Amino acid sequence: MTRKPSQRSSSQPAPRERESRLSALHLAPDSLGFALDSAAQAIGAVRAGSALPAAVQGLFAFGKDSDAAIARGAVQDIAYTTMRRLGSADWLIAQRLHKEPPPHVANVLACAFALLIDEGDAAAYAPFTVVDQAVNAIGGRREFAFAKGLVNAVLRGFLRERAALLDALQADEVARWNYPSWWLDAVRRAWPDAWQDVLAAGNVQGPLTLRVNPRHSTVDAYLQMLSEQGIAATHVGAYAVRLAVPTSVERIPGFTDGVVSVQDAGAQLAAPLLDARDGMRILDACAAPGGKTGHLLELADVEVVALESDASRARRIGENLQRLQLEAEIRIGDAGDPTAWHDGKPYDRILADVPCSASGIVRRHPDIRWLRRASDIPALVAEQRRILQALWPLLKTGGELLYVTCSIFPEEGELQAQWFGNLYPDAVRLDAPGQLLPAAARVPAGASAGSMAGHSIGQHADHDGFFYARFQKR
Numbered sequence: 438m439t440r441k442p443s444q445r446s447s448s449q450p451a452p453r454e455r456e457s458r459l460s461a462l463h464l465a466p467d468s469l470g471f472a473l474d475s476a477a478q479a480i481g482a483v484r485a486g487s488a489l490p491a492a493v494q495g496l497f498a499f500g501k502d503s504d505a506a507i508a509r510g511a512v513q514d515i516a517y518t519t520m521r522r523l524g525s526a527d528w529l530i531a532q533r534l535h536k537e538p539p540p541h542v543a544n545v546l547a548c549a550f551a552l553l554i555d556e557g558d559a560a561a562y563a564p565f566t567v568v569d570q571a572v573n574a575i576g577g578r579r580e581f582a583f584a585k586g587l588v589n590a591v592l593r594g595f596l597r598e599r600a601a602l603l604d605a606l607q608a609d610e611v612a613r614w615n616y617p618s619w620w621l622d623a624v625r626r627a628w629p630d631a632w633q634d635v636l637a638a639g640n641v642q643g644p645l646t647l648r649v650n651p652r653h654s655t656v657d658a659y660l661q662m663l664s665e666q667g668i669a670a671t672h673v674g675a676y677a678v679r680l681a682v683p684t685s686v687e688r689i690p691g692f693t694d695g696v697v698s699v700q701d702a703g704a705q706l707a708a709p710l711l712d713a714r715d716g717m718r719i720l721d722a723c724a725a726p727g728g729k730t731g732h733l734l735e736l737a738d739v740e741v742v743a744l745e746s747d748a749s750r751a752r753r754i755g756e757n758l759q760r761l762q763l764e765a766e767i768r769i770g771d772a773g774d775p776t777a778w779h780d781g782k783p784y785d786r787i788l789a790d791v792p793c794s795a796s797g798i799v800r801r802h803p804d805i806r807w808l809r810r811a812s813d814i815p816a817l818v819a820e821q822r823r824i825l826q827a828l829w830p831l832l833k834t835g836g837e838l839l840y841v842t843c844s845i846f847p848e849e850g851e852l853q854a855q856w857f858g859n860l861y862p863d864a865v866r867l868d869a870p871g872q873l874l875p876a877a878a879r880v881p882a883g884a885s886a887g888s889m890a891g892h893s894i895g896q897h898a899d900h901d902g903f904f905y906a907r908f909q910k911r
């Protein structure tokens with residue numbers, strides 16, 4: 438948790454814009470009740486199909502900066518924690534209530550349950566504080582005030598029967614693992630020896646990992662600088678440094694000057710695998726927000742075309758490269774339709790970091806598991822194939838294509854690589870990590886801690902899930 442709001446509530450209405458369908462909220466912006474109410478709105482938005490970052494952003498879009506600053510950290514923490522525990526929270530609600538409550542009441546309860554599941558030192562707030570503040574959150578809106586007694590009874594009842602309920606919850610797979618059942622089936626099918634580790638890794642908050650820019654520093658020199666500033670960090674990859682305590686980017690030494698970037702250790706494998714050398718012409722075919730584009734340009738003096746289909750996301754490539762003081766040619770276009778953007782000059786290297794289920798990065802985006810549907814996977818597989826087929830003819834003979842997904846589903850990984858190898862007799866498969874399963878340094882209590890199938894990065898493994906396949910054109 439980045440910050441805890443005070444337990445104070447106030448009779449003063451919070452001066453921020455609210456969803457039009459909700460009445461005014463009579464709670465102070467620095468109270469836990471206010472944070473629970475806001476987080477509940479974000480959960481409601483995700484249940485309606487919105488991505489969590491957009492849902493949280495939307496809450497503060499019209500608010501005063503001061504209110505947003507006060508509440509935002511706590512709201513974000515509660516909403517993300519709730520997403521990681523939504524299966525448990527919904528199960529507990531169903532156990533305690535025979536009739537479905539109004540959605541906002543259910544979402545406040547879900548947020549409260551998510552905070553009550555941890556005990557002792559692991560708990561962010563004292564249990565009775567959570568209960569009192571959840572009751573305040575419900576009482577803070579005129580139309581839900583009738584449910585104060587119910588929220589109080591449900592949450593206090595949970596505290597009385599906590600151990601028995603959490604024990605019973607283990608028998609329900611969705612409640613236990615906090616993933617939808619189709620996702621549980623898919624992970625079990627794909628990784629019969631490691632499925633529990635994979636699921637558990639996705640339920641741990643990801644660390645803050647940095648990539649050191651070799652144009653400005655070295656990992657050793659940067660670690661030394663951090664140590665002089667009293668910041669604990671570990672060397673976790675060729676260019677990767679993991680901070681012991683996550684912080685905001687403005688506080689990361691050297692971030693604004695482009696000495697380091699924020700990038701997961703698993704994602705940092707892409708640019709070195711492309712083996713780019715000075716003078717090469719490279720296509721980064723699905724480039725935004727430009728994490729891998731920046732890394733490529735840090736490693737060699739290359740000419741990079743950064744292609745992205747989403748114009749608003751493409752702007753972030755430019756912002757990231759500006760901070761790094763590096764340049765690429767940014768083009769907006771569909772990687773699956775080169776006629777619209779390709780100038781006819783072939784590439785030495787192509788990075789195909791294609792759109793995918795993002796099932797490998799759920800620890801950073803815990804909403805993804807609830808937003809995705811099983812039917813999304815075949816649609817994504819088809820889209821990945823369309824893009825790969827369009828890109829292969831753009832590669833020079835002797836050139837290399839790196840296929841990347843942040844997925845743990847073999848349909849988007851190994852099976853896709855095999856399909857590609859069978860389709861193109863001139864594609865020679867080169868060494869690459871293949872499936873990199875997500876690995877968490879800290880696995881939550883109660884989760885299995887057996888050995889991982891697939892690859893991980895090494896002794897300090899703590900990275901998202903990726904798939905990497907490399908092909909050379911003969």
Ligand SMILES: C[S@@+](CC[C@H](N)C(=O)[O-])C[C@H]1O[C@@H](n2cnc3c(N)ncnc32)[C@H](O)[C@@H]1O
Nearest residue numbers: 723724725726727728729745746771772790792
């Ligand atoms: C996995 S992300 C890329 C991450 C990026 N390589 C990085 O390291 O920061 C995939 C990107 O592909 C874009 N995209 C999706 N379909 C595309 C298409 N048909 N052509 C080009 N870009 C596409 C998405 O908007 C998204 O920004």
